[in-house]
Amino acid sequence: METTAQTSISRRDPAQVMRLSRLGSLHQSRLSFMRVLTRRLARENWSFSRPKFDIDENGVGVAVFSATGPARTYSLVAFSHDLPPEMRSDRVIATAWDSTFALFDGIPTDEDIERLSKNVPYQEAGRVSETEISVSRANRSVRLWEHVVSALAEGKQPDADQLQAVGYLMRTTAVYGSGKLGAADREMISARPEFQVPFQAEMLSVFLTRWYVRDLVQHMADMRAKAAGRTAAQLDPELARSLGIGNSTGLGMAPFLLNHPVLFNNWIASREEAIRTVRSLDRASAEEISLFQELLLRSKKNVALWHSEHEIQVRKLSELRSDLEKIDSYLGNFEALTGSYPWDQLYRWAEETLTLEGQEWLASLMLEPYGALVDELSDGMAADNTPTFRISGAMTIEExxxxxxxxxxxxxxxxxxxxxxxxxxxxxxxxxxxxRLGERFEEPVEEYEQPLAPGRDAAALFRALAHWQGETRVAEFLLRHPEHRHSVRRVQIAGRAPYAEIRDNTISQDVLPIDMLRCKLAFFGATQFDPRSDRWVRICMYGNAPYPQDLSAENADFWVYPSLEEGAKT
Known part of the structure; x- marks a missing residue:
């Protein structure tokens, strides 16, 4: 059945979309950066190799994992350390980690590895070069790591329930790119097709890190078993696939959305255009409805496995599970999707009936059958901020x-x-x-305040314009009031990029920075959001994804949803 587009449906109003409560309810989608990457790797038939694995029985050494595409090879150089428990910390200010990494542009020589060995393990205290694209580090989930090593070394499989409860064996505490510590600037790699979509280099680094973690835990089990005169069990492939890479993300990420308004606009605008495109379809084919039905069931399994102890997320999870029951009731035997404009009807019903969490979960899921219509929107998610930030002095005060x-x-x-x-x-x-986010009236922080309250500053600009004639040019106003330049720039950006600005107060007593964190992480493709306070969150990346050597066109896309046939193993 052919589908045609209805032209009357518009993108959702920025005043509706750009509220923190909604942004903090976003879910991964077809446009999430991890899924964009795995689709490309499979489509272009990238190959993968492990040219070096020199790690001893104590887990100390170096390994190299390479990914080769149509034009270039990239290599994760991984340094494995024997970290004393008292030095293990997820804080940014930590000085030692279980593993440290650099994504190398090409295949490193022994001299490159020697140079990196003197810098990468020290992270901020070291320096890398333009041949490195990202630098990162990770710590083990200690109890689960020991459980897996011990079980395999004794010839047994680890307990699936324990794996499921955590979801990862290591979690990253930072993945740095874009010139950090001397690494290649974004401009040096942005023209490469594989890095055109934002954060593709960082997502590739994490994808290869997951491979390293699986091989390292198996190696440690093999060494322990060998020392005891035994042969270790090989980690069950389905258990291995259920494991992702964890991440602890704190306040350091929150200002990113405020500091990159054009880039943020392009992310949201691409997703909103995808939602508009699907809502505009006049019919859904039987195959499209069948795929949606399957992925809905698989996504519900993800929700069932999603746990948190934080009161905010506990409430949101309860609401989402209630929403899923309402969706089941509405869809019934899916006849609701056989009428005209089924996705628009479904969306309008959701907007009137479901919580924000349920609305955005459903909005993402509606896109799944329509990769051919929406996937190319990811090509417009990058941004060159330079021309966009130029203030138009010719604009009138009235405008x-x-x-x-x-x-x-x-x-x-x-x-x-x-x-x-x-x-x-x-x-x-x-x-x-x-x-950091300080208490203005309790701590001496106001003197050091960063310009991360665009709403307050825009209101101050509006008041300052009160007595200026409408036909006067902005340039004349700014000559008299240069303190408002940053606000004028943001206003003009938002005039051209409607989703550039968060339409909420980022300095109120009720602000939840985790809303900003979750929004960005959802675009990465993260799942299992688990806030530990209103200021930091743990997530899982690449859970259920194929490992590089298993990647194919058949499994490169919907891996984010656990298979219904895997039972307890996922």
């Missing part, structure tokens, strides 16, 4: 006022004199060199 009223209506109507509306202040910690 600027109109933009402010359209984009920042909520901010202009906020009473910024009330303490609760400006209770927090973003600053950079001198000790940790990372963003």
């Amino acid at each position: 600027l006022r109109n933009l402010l009223e359209r984009v920042y209506e909520w901010a202009i109507g906020t009473d910024w004199q009330k303490a609760e509306n400006r209770a927090r202040a973003w600053y950079v910690s001198e000790e940790k060199l990372e963003p």
Whole structure:
């Protein structure tokens, strides 16, 4: 059955989409960066090799994992360390880790590995070069790691329930790119097709890291069994596949969305265009409905396995599970999808019936049968900020006022004199060199505040314009009031990029930074969000994904949803 597009459906209003409560309810989708990467690797038939694995019985040494595409090879250089338990920390200020990594542009020579060995294990205390694309580190999930090594060394499989409860054997605490520590700047690699979509280098690094973790835990079990005169069991492939890479993400990531408004706009706009495209289809074929039905069941399994002890996420999970029952009731035997404009009807029902968590879960799932229509939207998710940030001094004050009223209506109507509306202040910690959120009226942080409250600053700009003539040019205003340049720039950006600005107060007493963290991580493709406070969250990446050597066109896309046939093994 051919489908045709309805042209009257628009993208959702930024005033609806760009609220923190909704952004903090986003889920992975076809446009998530991990899935974009695995589809490309399979489509282009990349090959993978392990040219070096020199690690001793104590888990100390170096290994190299290479990925070769149509034009280039990239290699993960992994350093494995024997870290004392008291030195293991997920904090950014840690100085030692169980494993440290660099993604190398090409295949490293022995001299390259020697150079990296003197720098990568020290992370911020070391320096790399333009031949390195990213630098990262990871720590073991200690109890689970020991359980897996011990079980395999004794010739047994590890307990599937224990694996499922954690979901990973190692978690990264940072994956640095874009010039960090001397690595290649984004501009040096952005023209390469494989890195055109944002964060593809970092996602490749994590994809290869997962392979390293599987091989390392097997190696440690083999060495322990050999010392005892036994032969270790080989980790069951399905158990191995159920394991992803964990990640601990804190406040350091939250300002990214505020500091990259054009890039953020392109992410959201691509997703919103995908949702609009699917809602505009006048019919769903039997094959499309069947795929949606299968993936809905598989996604529900993901939700069933998703646990958290944080009160916010516990509530959201409860609401989502209730929403799933409502979806089942609405869809019935899926006849609801056989009428005209079925996805628009489904979406409109969800908007009236479900929580934000359920609405966004369903919005992502609706895209799944339509890769041919929406996948190319990922090509527009990158951004060159340079021309977009140029202020237009020729704009009139009247035009600027109109933009402010359209984009920042909520901010202009906020009473910024009330303490609760400006209770927090973003600053950079001198000790940790990372963003922090302080209590404005309880800590001496206001002097060091970062410009991460665009709503408050836009309202101040609006007040400053009150007595200026409408036909006056912005350039003249800024000559008199240069303190408002950053706000004028943001307003003009939002005028051209409608999803560039969060339409919420980022310094209120009620702000939840985890909403910003979850939004960014959902675009990465993360699952199993588990907040540990309102300021940091643990996630899982590449859980259920094929390993590089098993990647194929058949398994490169829907791996994010666990198979229904795997039973307890997933």
